[in-house]
Amino acid sequence: MKNKMLTIMLIILVTILLVGVIALVVIFKLDDKDAEAKEPSIEEVIEASVDIPEITTNLSGNDYIRISFKVQTDSKEAKEELEKRVFQVNNVIIEELSEMKSSELEGKKGKQTIENTVKEKVNALMQEGKVEKVYITSMMIQ
The missing domain is CATH 1.20.5 (Single alpha-helices involved in coiled-coils or other helix-helix interfaces)
Structure with a gap:
């Protein structure tokens, strides 16, 4: 037992x-x-990203900026939609930059501010997918 x-x-x-x-x-x-x-791997990031060509516009005040972006989306479908909406993205960027002073764009915080603002505004336009990240690829203020 x-x-x-x-x-x-x-x-x-x-x-x-x-x-x-x-x-x-x-x-x-x-x-x-x-x-x-x-x-995602770097190949997936590049595959789902769109280059926004260089934009030159006035800032609030007497300065102007020359800037370009790479926008990462969450899918190939979102990339295709964003490629068709490049003119709207350019409009968003120009509108946002025209309200900013060059001092607001200085430093890491200023760059993050414009990246986040563009991301939010473009996501509001998107119907297929969304923007994951916005990267500044070149920037010059004069």
Whole structure:
């Protein structure tokens, strides 16, 4: 009777241990898939990005700016839509820059401000997908 009870306890303990190990493996595998899905490769980024040609416009005040962007979208469909909307993106950029002074665009914070503003405004225009990130590829203020 004692041996039978010990055998049953060992079977239950091994079963619980196996279920725990299987649960941990499943959890770690799901985390790996989520991490891979969050970070696209550089090829995927380039494939879903659109170059916005250089724009020259006046800033608020007597200065002017020459600036160009690369806009990263979340899919190829969004890229295709954005390519058709380049004229609207140019309009958004010119409108936003015309309200800014050169001092507001200086430094890292100023560049992030214009990138975030363009991203928000362009996302409001988009119907297929969305803009993930806006990069300034060149900028000169005079």
